[in-house]
Amino acid sequence: MARFEKVPDIVIGRLPVYLRALTRLASEGQEITSSQQLGKMLGVSSAQIRKDLSYFGEFGKQGMGYNIAHLQEQLSAILKVDREWEVVVVGAGPLAEALIREDPFAGKGFRIVALFDSRPERIGQRLAGMEILDSAQLPEVVRQRGLKVAILAVPAAEAQQVADTLVAAGIKAILSYASTTLSVPPEVRLQYNDAAAQLQRMAYYLQ
Amino acid sequence: MARFEKVPDIVIGRLPVYLRALTRLASEGQEITSSQQLGKMLGVSSAQIRKDLSYFGEFGKQGMGYNIAHLQEQLSAILKVDREWEVVVVGAGPLAEALIREDPFAGKGFRIVALFDSRPERIGQRLAGMEILDSAQLPEVVRQRGLKVAILAVPAAEAQQVADTLVAAGIKAILSYASTTLSVPPEVRLQYNDAAAQLQRMAYYLQ
DNA sequence: CCATCTTTGTCAATACTTGCACAAAAGCCT
């Protein structure tokens, strides 16, 4: 398949899932896998996995399957997580604390390096060992460190304003935990992490 | 449109988003909206919104648009969140604490009613005011209260085992924060809340 | 009360996504 055509975003969205499955297999000591095994693990068809991968190159060997370590490297490079992106978190609440303490990004290409809050009584305190900085300094820090990725964990009422500040400071990807719809320019990627919406989606099928 | 054909899951997945947007408009005091306004807010086409809604009935008035309060009620009923589902959380870590403290499900159809952990030193303690129960009691409590919805916030290594226990006890919807692929029977809904995967998806577009 | 404007609900066309099926490639076994 041509290497230069535009890859559908839906395919990009599945790559992290494949990567996670590969990590799991690797941790179990396996060295080789097949599209069939991956498909069974993930509940998707083997053809889909082969087709998704074929957008980026040929990573398998016929008759053999895929070398897990090699495929991990390739997918990491494609997703640009073969490096460590520095991430800023805005909003020093319980959620920020959970993210810092549990560090779900460890080994996945991201590291939290700065934490901001606008509440005067929180500024200067520490949260899970990380100093809470004044939101007023946010643009300066983001620009100086060249940060591109932000996590938004502020109340819904402030989310849009903070998002605007982040965008103005040069942030290019925002993961928002605020339960409100945001508006950002088209060159900025935005994802919502909305647990309530996920539960609601499942509730439809209950009973 | 026929009321009884199967509704695509992708449509179901957008309903919570519409609901969230309506909540926002309502909180701003607006009483009427249109598919065009909603579409602009959410970055989708107005035709898509009209088509999605048409799977379930006719909720608007030509020339006028939609009554926000009425549409909220209808969508809540469709998603079955016009009631309050009791939710069990397994894994009394920082993430559970954040969920209990920030209560992102308030007014959205879900309420956390029980919290479990398997670590002996945590059992009996309180987390954000909620008692930590022994995982050994989990099946009993789930069955007695007839719980259908669970949130999984345990380490990846234990996630599959806990999921199996939940399913055996009668849970029908699982929201997993564990960064591992799970396997559940087809009648159980499963969603992953994987912030690392969301960031990785956006990273592809960086630079 | 009529003309004009707005907006819905839906059909049909377009665009996108998935899955089937198979040739080709590669290892394995005798």
Added chain:
DNA sequence: AGGCTTTTGTGCAAGTATTGACAAAGATGG
């Protein structure tokens, strides 16, 4: 060495999803 088995990568067909367009319905204003 050759036949057998496995599994990839991909062309094509089938299946889904999105969008454009418009008749019909309803509001508004003179």
